[in-house]
Amino acid sequence: MASNDYYRTLGVARNANPDEIKSAYRKLAMKHHPDRNPGNNDSEAAFKEINEAYEVLSTPEKRQVYDQYGAEGLKAGAGGGRGGFGGFQGADLGDMFGDLFENLFTQGQGGGRGKPRSRRGADLKEEAEITLEEAFTGVKVPLDLERTEVCQECDGTGARGKTGIRKCPACRGAGRVQYSQGFFSFSQACPECGGQGEVISTPCKACEGAGRQKKRASINIKLPAGVEEGAVLRVSGGGDAGLRGGDSGDLYIQVRLKHHPHFERQGRDLVYVCQVAVWQAALGGEVEVPVIEGGRIKIRIPQGTQHGKVFRVHGQGMTATSGKDRGDLLVQVKLEVPHELTPRQRELFEELAKIAGHEAPAEDKEKGFFKKILG
Numbered sequence: 398m399a400s401n402d403y404y405r406t407l408g409v410a411r412n413a414n415p416d417e418i419k420s421a422y423r424k425l426a427m428k429h430h431p432d433r434n435p436g437n438n439d440s441e442a443a444f445k446e447i448n449e450a451y452e453v454l455s456t457p458e459k460r461q462v463y464d465q466y467g468a469e470g471l472k473a474g475a476g477g478g479r480g481g482f483g484g485f486q487g488a489d490l491g492d493m494f495g496d497l498f499e500n501l502f503t504q505g506q507g508g509g510r511g512k513p514r515s516r517r518g519a520d521l522k523e524e525a526e527i528t529l530e531e532a533f534t535g536v537k538v539p540l541d542l543e544r545t546e547v548c549q550e551c552d553g554t555g556a557r558g559k560t561g562i563r564k565c566p567a568c569r570g571a572g573r574v575q576y577s578q579g580f581f582s583f584s585q586a587c588p589e590c591g592g593q594g595e596v597i598s599t600p601c602k603a604c605e606g607a608g609r610q611k612k613r614a615s616i617n618i619k620l621p622a623g624v625e626e627g628a629v630l631r632v633s634g635g636g637d638a639g640l641r642g643g644d645s646g647d648l649y650i651q652v653r654l655k656h657h658p659h660f661e662r663q664g665r666d667l668v669y670v671c672q673v674a675v676w677q678a679a680l681g682g683e684v685e686v687p688v689i690e691g692g693r694i695k696i697r698i699p700q701g702t703q704h705g706k707v708f709r710v711h712g713q714g715m716t717a718t719s720g721k722d723r724g725d726l727l728v729q730v731k732l733e734v735p736h737e738l739t740p741r742q743r744e745l746f747e748e749l750a751k752i753a754g755h756e757a758p759a760e761d762k763e764k765g766f767f768k769k770i771l772g
Contacts, residue, residue: 403450403463411464415455422451515643518545521636525618526653529660533689533715535622539615540650545637546612550603553642561599565590593641609638618650623718626654626662659687665724666714672733678702686728688713696728704732 404411407421425447427433434440453459453471462470525538547553556562564570567589575584586592600606618632629651636646654662661668669686677684681700685693696708707729714724738746 403454403468406446406450407454409454413454418451418454422447422455426451516640517643518637518639518646520646520649522649522651524651524653525620526655527620527624528655529657529662530689530691532620532624532652532654533622535620535624537617537619538650539617541613541615542648543611543613544635544648545609546614547638548601548604548608548610551601551608553608553638553640554597555601555604555606555608556597557599557601561597561601562595563598565594565596568594570594608640620652621718623665623716624652625664625718626652628652660689662715663727664715665717666727667724668727668729670729670731673698673702673730674733675735678704678730678732686710686726688726689715698730702730704730706730 404413407418407425409417409421413421426444429440429444429447431437431441431444453463459471521542521544523540523542525540527536527538548555551557551561554562565572565587568574568587572587572590572592572594573584574587587594590596597606601608604610616632616635618630620630624630629649632648632650634645635648638645659669667689671684671686673684677698679700681702682698683695684698685695687693694710694713696710698708707727710726710728712723713726716723735742
């Protein structure tokens with residue numbers, strides 16, 4: 398790139414307009430900037446040549462002299478009568494690098510020069526504890542939370558009336574200050590006003606200049622039917638208010654399900670443990686089981702049903718948030734062994750044990766029989 402042909406250095410035509418020259422300079426300066434190429438002597442040299450070319454071609458009178466007399470004409474001060482331009486002598490590096498360093502050092506700081514920077518409010522997280530029945534039908538949950546809201550007294554400005562705000566004396570309202578470090582010049586957000594370009598001279602009494610206040614808020618949140626344990630719902634704009642007119646944060650609500658006395662949830666299915674007497678499992682019959690809507694239904698238990706057997710009742714589980722079919726009710730059999738027997742019951746069990754060939758000493762008969770049944 399070592400050449401006195403400034404048009405070739407920037408890669409533009411000799412009749413390029415100022416916007417084309419500026420665009421080409423930006424791309425090359427970004428590519429060869431020393432901060433992006435630490436220790437690279439070639440990039441450092443190229444960066445200097447790029448800036449020298451841009452300094453000439455971006456200044457109308459210098460470009461005119463260069464077009465007529467070339468680089469030597471600039472050194473000799475031809476046509477200008479100014480004793481020569483001498484490379485960067487008299488150049489305003491702040492103007493040259495302004496747009497470039499605006500992008501390099503201020504991304505994410507919001508706003509341009511002279512415009513107060515807005516800031517998005519913080520997100521908030523709350524929990525909502527509901528019953529399984531409420532998760533089945535869907536429910537509106539009242540939430541009481543503390544969040545930051547825009548001060549109504551000053552409308553978020555933080556100042557007492559319009560006269561309570563004045564132009565920042567450090568940056569003169571620009572919101573940015575310029576620094577020079579050796580060869581380079583760059584700008585950054587003004588530390589005095591935080592890039593706002595304004596400072597509060599008379600703070601609002603209600604918010605003490607913050608522009609926002611902590612307040613308690615009561616809201617109702619709609620949880621859809623079929624919502625699951627641990628699900629997180631987002632309420633857009635339900636978080637803390639933004640600063641200087643910035644957007645409010647979001648409110649995230651995590652769902653917690655209360656323990657249910659009868660059902661255990663497995664996705665869209667519900668599990669119910671049904672106590673079944675030994676003789677009922679052996680002979681078969683009907684048992685009643687609860688359903689999530691309330692009430693009970695009957696299901697058939699075939700004879701010889703074993704402990705732990707699971708019966709599936711289709712369409713009696715949870716609703717689905719997707720609107721698909723309901724899940725199932727899984728009825729798990731748990732054999733209920735009597736703790737005490739009447740004399741007649743003992744007699745019948747002993748007779749049954751004898752028929753089954755499981756006769757045992759009197760003190761072990763009951764124990765041995767039920768051990769055999771339960772496996």
